[in-house]
Amino acid sequence: MADLLRAEGMRKQFGGLVAVNDVDFTVPEGSIVSLIGPNGAGKTTFFNMLTGVYKPTAGRVFFDGSNITGKPPHAVTERGIGRTFQNIRLFQTMTSLENVLVGMHTRLTGGILRSILRTPGLKEEERQAGKRAAELLDFSGLRGRDEELARNLSYGDQRRLEVARALATKPKLLLLDEPTAGMNPQETREFTAFVARLRSEEKLTVLLIEHDMRVVMGVSDRVTVLDYGEKIAEGTPQEVQRDERVIEAYLGSGALAG
């Protein structure tokens, strides 16, 4: 499998604090890769560097054959990286449908003049976009919630809406930042199955930050472990589970049983 994403020598420094230090990282096309590590290990910072929210202090990111280092977030999204946020960042006072439509921003063309004139072509585009948005909501398990304001959705539904919104950007690679945080075991199981479906049905590559080991071990092809901003292990879930540094730093002895 070719690498969809390749990051070389990624480093991020906030003043004197080195949040991510010299991390090499690849995501093969069509795989599900997980990034794990204790709190404060630099996982989210790493994510933010990949998506252009942070500019890396050093290092380069290649996505789908082109260098996207230091590109602004919207340009990264346009190239095909969709993401969710660890602490849900929906557009709270927009409806579910509108949230998803904002996600389609780069895939729609309506400019200022055409919007004012509302040309037939634009009307058709908006109609198609609405239809596609409704389908995405359906696919993400939010059927019938189209007109609900995002802030009125339940916590689990807000998480689902974030994924639907990220899918609306038509990503090749989907970055999920702790998607099951705060979900109950039932919801977590459903979500794990949902991620597997994303790969099989939507042909997506997924990069996951996750704390829940059942999710990580259940769906991942590869796991990378960060600790204090450094990569300490990488491999299949089984290899990582057996790695002593990982056990020491993060998993603890209990994880072996789980």
Next chain:
Amino acid sequence: MARPRLTRDTLWAALGTLGLDRSRWNAQDPIVRRATAVALWLAGGIVLIGAFGSFNWTVFAAAAIVFALIVPPYAQLPLGRFVLPLAVLTVAVTYPFYLDELFGWPIFGPFPAMNTMVVMMVFVMMALGLNVVVGYAGLLDLGYVAFYAVGAYTVGWFASDQFSQRDFRFGSVGVSPQVTGIHLSIWFCLVIAAIITAVIGVIIGLPTLRLRGDYLAIVTLGFGEIMPQIARNGNELFGTNFNLTGGTQGITPVDAPGFGSWINTNVGLPDNYLAPSSQTIGFLSDTVNVFFWSALVLVIFTVFCSVRLRDSRLGRAWIAIREDEVAAAAMGVPLMRTKTWAYATGAFFGGIAGAFFASYKSAVFPDDFFFNISVFILCMVILGGMGNIWGVILGACFLSYLDREGLANIGAWMNEKFSLTLDVPKYEFGIFGVILLVVMLFRPEGLIPNERRRAEFETGVHDQPLYDVEA
């Protein structure tokens, strides 16, 4: 909120002693309830006007119109959403014909005169323009007057004898053959002004829109201060003896609008607003009325664009940016470009408004473009309800009415009633401050709030900045 419910409970307790029961009232059809409530309010208003205003039959006509517009559930009908706008439009368009018949309010006195109405329309347009920037995209702009100024000066340059070393005319009306200078038709000038102002909006926007929140507000404040200074000192630009703005004297006279003699002969529209020929259609011969209707057309254009943009891809992106910049960027919304579009759009309408106003006043003075105008327009947007077109129109009408007529009327009433000699309009900004305070205390989302904004006021926007974001 607790406060209104308390009054309501007291009211019902009082009615209960008269044998009126609340539960029976609540069992009624909602339409009956609304009709009764509106009728009671209107009856109260009629009694007040009868007692303290100048009363005549038009009070009943006005009450009937209000009743017919508010009570029936038009929203449920097909095309029902057009009923209210069309009715308001009809009332506005025919205003000059029945103005003289109208009753007078208590304290406030008569309805606004036609020249006040023209100014009100200009401010409505400006407030709607600022609403795109502040209400939709959530960018606090304290220097909006800069765009108003650019629009006005553009007309000053292209439709007056300011550049008397040149002699060029195209479609201008009422310019004596002896006068030199550039004289374009005002209609062209409006377009040119709009485009130039939008370009200036982009130029100002590119460096400033990288900032957020308070920083943006302060930089826009700076630009709002720079523009009138350029205007005031632009009579000798950089010591080159080139007179750009006429300095403190401004530019005067500015040409009047008009459609020229060909349209006048063939269609009957006024050739020159200030001096229409005898071939003009009768009711279009009144100068101030045609200015009013022209302004109304511009307002309708602005409202139309505002609505279309709000419901478009760009409008969604603006609201997304207002809600959460980081998430919007991560969803593929280019922050700089989208914000700059908001700025340019707002500037566009501000420019048209300024240009039209300059032609109406037949003058451009630098003193018209100081900081207080920016604040004044911002107050209109906040008072009416940010993001809501009806609210902004109401806020702009009310405040500009107070500014032009209302305060003077109130002052006259007070001085007569209490034998005072106060000059009330002098306290204008103090009074506006009090109005704004009261509104912020009791209705922080504005008089007619936008649904979303109301929600934001309840929960607050969570925009946790991630500091490295660059667009």
